[in-house]
Amino acid sequence: MKAKPVPPSREPVSNDETVSILRRLLLSDGKRHWKGYALAFSFMAMMGACTAALAYLMKDAVNAIFIHPTPEGVWLVSGAVMLLSIIKGASAYGQSITMSRVGNRIVADNQKRAFDKLMLQDVSFFARRHTAEVSSRFNAGANGARGTLDLVISSIGRDMLSLLMLATVAIVQDPFLALIALVVMPVAVFGTRKLIRRAKGLFTTGFKSGVKLSSIALEVFQGIRTVKAYTLEPEMRTRTHAYIDDVERNANRLVKTQAKSSPLMETLGGLAIGGVILYAGYNVIVVGKSPGEFFSVLTALLLAYEPAKRLARLHVDLVTHMMGARMLFELLDSKAPEEDPPGMPDLPRPHGRVEFSGVVFGYRPGEPVLRGIDLVAEPGQTTALVGQSGGGKTTVINLIERFYDPQAGVVTFDGVDTRAVTRRSVRAAVALVSQDVYLFSGTVRDNIGYGRPGATEEEIVAAARAAHAHDFIMGFETGYDTAVGEHGAQLSGGQRQRIAIARAFLKNAPILLLDEATAALDSESEAEVQKALHELQHQRTTIVIAHRLQTVVRADKICVIDGGRVMESGTHEELLARKGRYYGFYHLQFTHERDTAGDDPSALLPA
Numbered sequence: 001m002k003a004k005p006v007p008p009s010r011e012p013v014s015n016d017e018t019v020s021i022l023r024r025l026l027l028s029d030g031k032r033h034w035k036g037y038a039l040a041f042s043f044m045a046m047m048g049a050c051t052a053a054l055a056y057l058m059k060d061a062v063n064a065i066f067i068h069p070t071p072e073g074v075w076l077v078s079g080a081v082m083l084l085s086i087i088k089g090a091s092a093y094g095q096s097i098t099m100s101r102v103g104n105r106i107v108a109d110n111q112k113r114a115f116d117k118l119m120l121q122d123v124s125f126f127a128r129r130h131t132a133e134v135s136s137r138f139n140a141g142a143n144g145a146r147g148t149l150d151l152v153i154s155s156i157g158r159d160m161l162s163l164l165m166l167a168t169v170a171i172v173q174d175p176f177l178a179l180i181a182l183v184v185m186p187v188a189v190f191g192t193r194k195l196i197r198r199a200k201g202l203f204t205t206g207f208k209s210g211v212k213l214s215s216i217a218l219e220v221f222q223g224i225r226t227v228k229a230y231t232l233e234p235e236m237r238t239r240t241h242a243y244i245d246d247v248e249r250n251a252n253r254l255v256k257t258q259a260k261s262s263p264l265m266e267t268l269g270g271l272a273i274g275g276v277i278l279y280a281g282y283n284v285i286v287v288g289k290s291p292g293e294f295f296s297v298l299t300a301l302l303l304a305y306e307p308a309k310r311l312a313r314l315h316v317d318l319v320t321h322m323m324g325a326r327m328l329f330e331l332l333d334s335k336a337p338e339e340d341p342p343g344m345p346d347l348p349r350p351h352g353r354v355e356f357s358g359v360v361f362g363y364r365p366g367e368p369v370l371r372g373i374d375l376v377a378e379p380g381q382t383t384a385l386v387g388q389s390g391g392g393k394t395t396v397i398n399l400i401e402r403f404y405d406p407q408a409g410v411v412t413f414d415g416v417d418t419r420a421v422t423r424r425s426v427r428a429a430v431a432l433v434s435q436d437v438y439l440f441s442g443t444v445r446d447n448i449g450y451g452r453p454g455a456t457e458e459e460i461v462a463a464a465r466a467a468h469a470h471d472f473i474m475g476f477e478t479g480y481d482t483a484v485g486e487h488g489a490q491l492s493g494g495q496r497q498r499i500a501i502a503r504a505f506l507k508n509a510p511i512l513l514l515d516e517a518t519a520a521l522d523s524e525s526e527a528e529v530q531k532a533l534h535e536l537q538h539q540r541t542t543i544v545i546a547h548r549l550q551t552v553v554r555a556d557k558i559c560v561i562d563g564g565r566v567m568e569s570g571t572h573e574e575l576l577a578r579k580g581r582y583y584g585f586y587h588l589q590f591t592h593e594r595d596t597a598g599d600d601p602s603a604l605l606p607a
């Protein structure tokens with residue numbers, strides 16, 4: 001079913017949008033759920049019928065006990081009440097189980113779709129948003145959808161049905177009496193309208209403060225080492241407490257608004273019952289009617305009170321969940337920039353010739369980072385990118401991985417424009433090892449295995465051996481089953497690097513990208529990692545970024561990138577002989593490292 005997409009906005013949810021969201025939640029997979037809906041509806045109808053029958057029976061119960069007392073009558077009525085109650089209880093159980101199952105299935109389906117959509121977002125989508133915002137959207141969206149479904153199903157389904165049937169009983173028993181009770185309904189609906197408007201506004205601000213609070217707290221937890229090292233705890237406490245106070249204030253305001261609908265219904269309900277008593281009393285005392293009808297209507301009224309109260313609050317309560325559900329649909333309706341057009345071919349495994357021709361790219365409009373890069377990395381050779389910080393070296397790597405696409409010019413693998421083939425096949429041809437290794441929570445084996453899902457134990461161990469990681473892994477008590485901790489926190493920098501290298505070995509891609517892979521290591525770890533990297537580079541097209549030039553002097557080609565262009569390229573010797581930028585760069589670094597190292601400068605040169 002094609003429903004109207006939910007407009008992305010920070011405004012309170014409008015009535016049209018509410019209807020559209022409900023329609024999509026309840027009906028978009030209607031075909032799949034119709035059996036569940038039908039079953040739940042039958043249970044609800046049964047519950048409503050039992051409730052109405054109980055109210056109806058009150059007339060006979062009162063007459064059997066007080067007006068024409070007979071033992072048979074009392075037995076009959078009490079037996080019927082017991083039976084109805086048993087059926088009602090069983091229906092309530094059945095209704096709640098079936099509807100919860102359907103509701104949970106709907107939420108799970110939508111959450112899976114939202115996750116799949118997130119996976120199709122490009123890197124810039126995540127760069128523009130705080131992680132906490134993305135994860136709040138994902139979770140609050142699902143909770144909102146669940147809350148919405150619970151409310152709508154219980155109120156519209158069960159309460160509405162019960163109310164309709166009870167109103168029928170009241171009308172059948174005494175139409176005028178019923179009329180007195182029913183006039184309060186429009187008053188209640190009118191009375192809650194203002195409350196709803198206020199609740200919508202409050203929930204919108206509340207939601208925003210909640211997301212802000214999670215972002216702030218997450219930042220503190222992630223940066224806990226910096227927080228502690230700089231003793232920033234008091235500042236962080238003040239900042240976080242202020243947001244918590246904000247969330248608390250808003251939650252109190254919201255509760256106050258929502259709670260106002262209860263006293264309104266309480267008062268209106270009481271007024272209706274008072275009116276009914278007055279009229280019925282007059283009928284029994286003055287006109288001489290039997291009290292049975294009165295008790296039946298009164299029972300119907302009392303039984304209708306709770307569902308009516310819930311229905312009157314429905315809209316107010318719905319607003320709170322609707323904001324969350326909207327988050328989910330905003331995600332579902334967002335563009336999927338990484339979705340390849342249908343029929344797009346895969347790139348066959350390339351030999352690994354990577355070429356940039358006149359590539360222009362900027363992250364923000366009007367701020368080019370690459371201003372016409374021409375660059376070739378030959379298969380099986382090592383091409384090093386060096387240059388000033390911020391010159392665009394990592395950006396070159398981002399374009400090879402197709403995290404971004406060029407705004408002009410082309411990037412080709414073996415002469416094939418990478419934009420003309422699927423992203424998946426482009427990325428399958430590339431292995432990236434960067435300075436900030438990302439390990440997923442799980443075991444060492446899992447983390448190496450991500451290099452090639454489905455790899456055998458032997459292949460994983462072989463990759464770890466090649467990456468000089470096997471020995472330290474076996475040094476752990478639980479070997480490959482050792483948990484790496486969140487982001488690999490339980491491993492050292494060098495160990496994390498070697499796991500990432502093992503992952504790249506397992507991937508066995510023809511193109512290898514090394515982004516400052518050894519920059520953060522001490523010299524002992526670096527030696528191990530360098531050995532592993534050296535073996536990994538064998539017979540692969542390697543593009544390496546390094547700030548420290550001694551790590552790249554053996555490269556087949558060195559490209560000096562500055563101001564978004566390749567300013568010079570050649571071997572280490574050629575570039576030194578040219579006495580251009582590389583020469584200046586090399587001597588600057590060489591002198592600096594000699595001064596800081598304080599020992600024999602020849603040690604800085606490659607063996």
Ligand SMILES: Nc1ncnc2c1ncn2[C@@H]1O[C@H](COP(=O)(O)OP(=O)(O)OP(=O)(O)O)[C@@H](O)[C@H]1O
Nearest residue numbers: 127363364369387388389390391392393394395396
């Ligand atoms: N996601 C991004 N959004 C906006 N601008 C970015 C983004 N990533 C990088 N930049 C900008 O692009 C320019 C080039 O960055 P890049 O990371 O490619 O440089 P680099 O040569 O690798 O630098 P370094 O050697 O310091 O790592 C910088 O000015 C940087 O501020």
